[in-house]
Amino acid sequence: MQNNEFIKAYAPATVANVCCGFDVLGFALDQPGDEVWARKTEQPGITITAIHGIDGLSSDPTENVIGVVAHKMLTDLHITHGLEMQLHKGMPVGSGLGSSAASSAAAAFAVNELLGKPFTTQALVLYAMEGEKKASGSAHADNVAPSLLGGFVLVRDYSPLDVVPLGVPLDLxxxxxxxxxxxxxxxxxxxxxxxxxxxxxxxxxxxxxxxxxxxxxxxxxxxxxxxxxxxxxxxxxxxxxxxxxxxxxxxxxxxxxxxxxxxxxxxxxxxxxxxxxxxxxxxxxxxxxxxxxxxxxxxxxxxxxxxxxxxxxxxxxxxx
The missing domain is CATH 3.30.70.890 (GHMP kinase, C-terminal domain)
Incomplete structure (x- = not known):
């Protein structure tokens, strides 16, 4: 993939808990959602060059969830080149719709595509959880998993992570x-x-x-x-x-x-x-x-x- 080629990914909002499924059940929505843009750069490190749709989010890659997710992925793959990233927020922070999860999921997916898909979609859940940990202090999966996988998702366990995609068996x-x-x-x-x-x-x-x-x-x-x-x-x-x-x-x-x-x-x-x-x-x-x-x-x-x-x-x- 050429250095000037970019990937743009969209990750949807989610509903977690779903009444009876506190911290273990969630499902995806069609919209709203977040978009993340990513491009390789020759210089090392991650740079967030733009944030659209919301004010007040840090462009420091160590403080923004998209930078945290991308850094973890590059580190685990021992990749030395850098990334330029942009974030478009399609939903407010603190809304209960998985705002940080959508950003984290879009970042994980975009970087994975850019690097030639070294990780499965389910493996990306673990990387997106790093963004959740940064945002809320807890690496939970009940928002990032449905944002990545779609449909209903059950988080059966965290030790180790056991995510069960349930799909959408009926129209809802x-x-x-x-x-x-x-x-x-x-x-x-x-x-x-x-x-x-x-x-x-x-x-x-x-x-x-x-x-x-x-x-x-x-x-x-x-x-x-x-x-x-x-x-x-x-x-x-x-x-x-x-x-x-x-x-x-x-x-x-x-x-x-x-x-x-x-x-x-x-x-x-x-x-x-x-x-x-x-x-x-x-x-x-x-x-x-x-x-x-x-x-x-x-x-x-x-x-x-x-x-x-x-x-x-x-x-x-x-x-x-």
């Missing part, structure tokens, strides 16, 4: 309402109790198993019955204005289930059809209409594909 559409307040993952985690009652744990495990069975059996009703968080939602929901009203509105409009996306503040709802998801979107928006809080909403089919190549060219990419 996700409605996302993002109240434009920033909610740090660290704050959402800080309020969680470190121990749970056995009775609640059993209920939660049953819901997670029920959700898995609902996917495999293509049983929408079972999915809906299982989309319930017995443990963490009651604590986290107090940080999200109008959460319970929005969830009730989504269910009344026909959603299979609804809950907190990741650490919040975004709220997700799953539906069986696009028309239903759009009706849920309208119902959720009405709750916030007179709240004084700006919102963004997205409707996305849950896709089979996650990260993907957007462009490969000898020309400089168009500026956002």
């Amino acid at each position: 559409y996700c409605t996302i309402l993002y109240p434009q307040i920033e909610l740090k993952t660290s704050l959402s985690r800080s309020i969680l109790k470190q121990e749970i009652p056995l009775k609640k744990g059993i209920t939660q495990w049953g819901n997670l198993a029920g959700f898995m069975a609902g996917l495999l059996m293509k049983d929408y009703a079972l999915l809906g019955r299982s989309l319930h968080d017995e443990i963490f939602e009651p604590e986290r929901s107090i940080l999200i204005p109008l959460f319970h009203q929005v969830k009730a509105a989504a269910l009344a409009a026909g959603a299979l289930g609804a809950g907190i996306s990741g650490s919040g503040p975004s709220i997700f709802a799953l539906s069986a059809t696009l028309a239903q998801a759009q009706a849920v979107q309208e119902a959720m928006e009405k709750v916030y209409a007179h709240s004084g809080i700006d919102t963004k909403t997205y409707v996305s089919q849950v896709p089979d594909q996650g990260v993907r190549l957007v462009e490969q060219s000898l020309l400089q990419p168009a500026q956002a």
Whole structure:
């Protein structure tokens, strides 16, 4: 590959936890998402030459997740040449939609393509987790794995990492309402109790198993019955204005289930059809209409594909 050839990759937002699957379950969205541009350079080191779509992110490659991911990949391959990178943020930070995960996943995929695909897509999960560790202090996989692999993904274990792609066995559409307040993952985690009652744990495990069975059996009703968080939602929901009203509105409009996306503040709802998801979107928006809080909403089919190549060219990419 010539030194002036560049790769541009797109990685989608994700919903993690999915009510009953705290820290072990996530799924991909079609949009929003992030793009990362990468090109080889003769001089060693990584340079981030542009960040589009958001203010306040560092261009220092040791502080930005795309630089951290790329550096780890180059180091492990003993590569001495450098990289020039750019980042286009298509989603806000602290939204609960896997913002840092999308950047990390796009970076891992773009660098892998640029270097001739030395790593499998599943191996890239480990590199993208380095970005998550930089962003949040915890190398978790429930956002980066679905962003890379698409569909639903179960993180069975971390020692060693065991990621189980579940695909999308049945049609599902996700409605996302993002109240434009920033909610740090660290704050959402800080309020969680470190121990749970056995009775609640059993209920939660049953819901997670029920959700898995609902996917495999293509049983929408079972999915809906299982989309319930017995443990963490009651604590986290107090940080999200109008959460319970929005969830009730989504269910009344026909959603299979609804809950907190990741650490919040975004709220997700799953539906069986696009028309239903759009009706849920309208119902959720009405709750916030007179709240004084700006919102963004997205409707996305849950896709089979996650990260993907957007462009490969000898020309400089168009500026956002």
